[in-house]
Amino acid sequence: MSVGSARRVVGGVSVFAVAAGFVAVAGVGVAGAAPVTAEGNVHGYHVVRTISNGTPSVGETITVKSVLTRTGSLEYLQQVKDVHPDCLTYVTDSAKVDGSVIGRDKVEVAADYAKISGSWAVYWDGGLINPKYRTVEFSYTVGAGCARGVDLTTELHVSGTLGSGQLKGVGPSISVAKNVSTTTLSPASGVQLGQSVPLKATVTGGADGDSVEFLDGGTTIGTGTLANGVATLAWTPTGVRTHTVTAKYLGNTKVATSTSSAVDVVVSEADKSTATTITGPTTADAGESVTLEASVSPVPVGGTVQFKDGTTDLGSAVTVDANGKASLTGSYAAGEHSIVAVYSGSGLYQTSTSTPHTLTVAPVVVEQSTTTTLVGPSSASTGEELSFTATVSTGAAGGTVQFKEGARDMSSPIPVDALGKATITPTFNDAGEYNITAVFSGSGNFLGSTSSVQTVKVAAPAPVDQQTQTVLTVPANAKTGTAVGLSVTVTPAPSGGTVQFKDGSGTLGSPVVVVDGKASMMHEFGSVGTHDITAVYSGASGFLTSTSAVQAISVTDPAAEDQETSITVSAPASATKGAKVDLAAAVVPTLNGGTVQFMDGATPIGGPVAVVNGKATLSHAFTEVGDRRITAVFSGTDGYLGSETQAGVTVKVTAEPGTGAPTGSLGDLGAIFGS
Incomplete structure (x- = not known):
């Protein structure tokens, strides 16, 4: 292959630059289509390759035309293989030689090439016989899988009766244009300083997850992410002025960026919200003078407060003073009044209404005296739950009773029920004498009263015998x-x-x-x-x-054919008080069944012990010192009579070392002391 050249036709003007041994020409063609051309020599041919658009878009069809001029002797051209990026798809029946469509049986198509086969004579360019060149065309559709903005190379392979060759590194290359996007920014109006503004940009051609940059003038104010073609940004503008806001879609590897038209966002000073509260008494008597005060915050400049009882105005509106306050003094009829204060607003300060202030006005009544009677036990035991009931002479609900032990409150005040009664159930844990009184609080026009003292004596309960x-x-x-x-x-x-x-x-x-x-x-x-x-x-x-x-x-009855038995007992000759020793008994004949009762003289030792293989054993600790006579009694069992030991054994029990008196005789003591 010889060194070739490549060119892009630009409005009829060619500009050449030498790079990698071939010439390239770049420009913009008619109606946005910019053909690209490359030239080179291979296998006795001078090849001029032209692609109809070097910067196509996805879905566009491009045509690759190769003009092969013979520079050597006659050859019959047999195969032409057009190698292309695998994201291009061959257009059926687009393969042509000198403008004539090649039959499908002569066309081989793969992912990255299209090849035609046949026999076409091509004569030497310097001779007199034609044709001296052949024009080969292939058309392709640009696929969505093509990378964008990068050079995608093509090449040509030829073979004929005189051999074959590959035109590599010449191209020309194509660069698939990114998809077009459009960005539109929604307008925003009525914006006040300090308030959040929802900016909304709608993008066509983008993909979910792509970024959209929002700008105030040339300053980025935030970024949103596309979801279903929309990106949003909550923006709180600063400064009372007109802000020129745009949205710029940042694109991706396959989609080009786009910027919306500017939207003017006018930001004005924000209205100031206010809060109004009422303070004053919650209860009063009919005809009593009551003063209510309304406070507006933040302290406004100007405005009035209209006090209302429900929906009825109370007098005229009152001017708010320099401290944001307004007051109203008057008297009210008996009943419950729901008072509100309505601030009128002023300038930037918005209107506001207080929460209702409840004023309960009682009628003027004549107070009546009451008596309180206390009933309860006079004696009790510690830990026992008691019951004291106070009865108020009103005979109706209202007020409370405070039960007291001496000067001490026994609990929180207890409401008087519908029968005029209140009850407490205390428990006293310490023995003693307790003085209980009941103090009625009064209710409505009923005056309070205190009961006489009820004394209760509390004693510890008698002990309870244990179950056995x-x-x-x-x-x-x-x-x-x-x-x-x-x-x-x-x-x-x-x-x-x-x-x-x-x-x-x-x-x-x-x-x-x-x-x-x-x-x-x-x-x-x-x-x-x-x-x-x-x-x-x-x-x-x-x-x-x-x-x-x-x-x-x-x-x-032992006389009923039962076999006689005998029993012997064995034990150690000596033992220490409190230390266990084994007592053993042997029954003859050897049998299983019945029990052996060991005896210390006439006193049983423990309980009966079962006989196994003719033997019974008991571990026993003696509690008294001296000679103990040990015997045993066999109870008998089915077919065997009971029996007793004929002669027992004596166990000499001594005190533990270092305790009790000496165990020797008086003679021994005399020997010790020399008498």
Whole structure:
């Protein structure tokens, strides 16, 4: 490829500039269309390429015409490929050679090129035989996807019977013009200084999210964003004058900017709003002189205030003084009056009306005396809720009663109800004597009055005895003639009292003293059958009586084919008072069932212990020092008779080290002291 040139035809005048080895010409064509031309040499051809408009708009159709003049020997031109930006779309049936349309079967179209195929003879330009050149045309529609304002290049590829070549870097290029936009600014009138003005610009051709700049003269006053073709700006102008305001759409990558016509916004001085208030008494008697004062703010220059009772004028309008005040003095008839003050306005100061001022005027009446009677308890307990009722002789609602204990108010004043009564329900937490009075406030033409003193003596309540619960523990089975252990636990553990064990309605022995909440006894049943056993706790100081639930014991005759048993007991030879040791019993034959009651002499140790694999074990701490004789009683079970140990074991219980008296004999003491 040889060095070529490019040109843009401008009103019939060509201006050349050398750049990158080819010549370019720029200008504005007729009716806004500016053709662009490029020249170059390729594969024995001198090529002149012309695009009908170098700055087309979206949707416009442009034509690319290439004139190929043969500079070498004869060649049959077979293919011409026009390469273009992929945002251009080939126009069907626009491919032509020397003005003749090329059949569609000879045209190949892709995203970025259009190519024709055939056979066209082209003779040497210096010879006598024609044609010496061929003119090839392609037309395209400019798409919306084209970038705007940037050079989009084109090129030409040719091939024939003598070879092929590519005309690159020559072009010409096109630059797609941005879409046209228009901006219109809505007028604004009646604008006052310090007030916000909504400026509204309407843009055609823009996109949501684009920016519109608002200007006061040449100064930017803010920016709005397009939404549905409209951008707004809340503007608070400064200065009392005429402001020349424009709106400039800033465009985007595909849409050109546009500026609205100027709109004159006349800003005048703002009216001043005012507020009017009334001060004065809210109550009066009929015929009493009352003065009401109206205040206007900010303090205006001039104007009047018209006082009104509802819709009726009260006298003439009163001139507002230098302090913004006006007053009215007069008397009113009995009843409720709603007074307003209406400021007339003056100059820039706007009119205003006060909120209603309520004046309640009472008729002149003759006051009547009253009596107040107080009724309430004369004695009570601390913490008890009491009730004191005051009755006022009016016998009707109105006024309040202030209950007092001595000089102290017992609560807030209590309204008198429709029956002329008021009640308070105090609670006194400290024992003592309290002097209560009721003071009626008075109401309407009824005068106030005070009751006589009601004295109430408050004492601490007597203590309440505690509830108790008695739980009975007995074996499920027993044999006639064999003692079994019965025991109870009383909770909470009382101080004193006894437990009476009972078989049905009959008693079992004498009452047993309760120690640390526990009591137990041994008992032999003399008859077979089911015995319903209960335990009745007698109660004690501060503790109430209680009865256990019924526990059934099945008593059988040991002579009825039951197998005899024997029981032996074992225990350590010595123990320390308060320290637990294990007591063990062995039942022969080895069995499961029944219980073992360990005994300290004749006193049961704890409750019955179940026999498992012929053994029963109890952990026990002795509470007294000395020799303790330990035995055990087996209750028997189904098929086995009860039994007792034939010989017990002795456990020597001593005091804890360092406590109690020496455990040695007098002889030992003599040895110690040498006597």
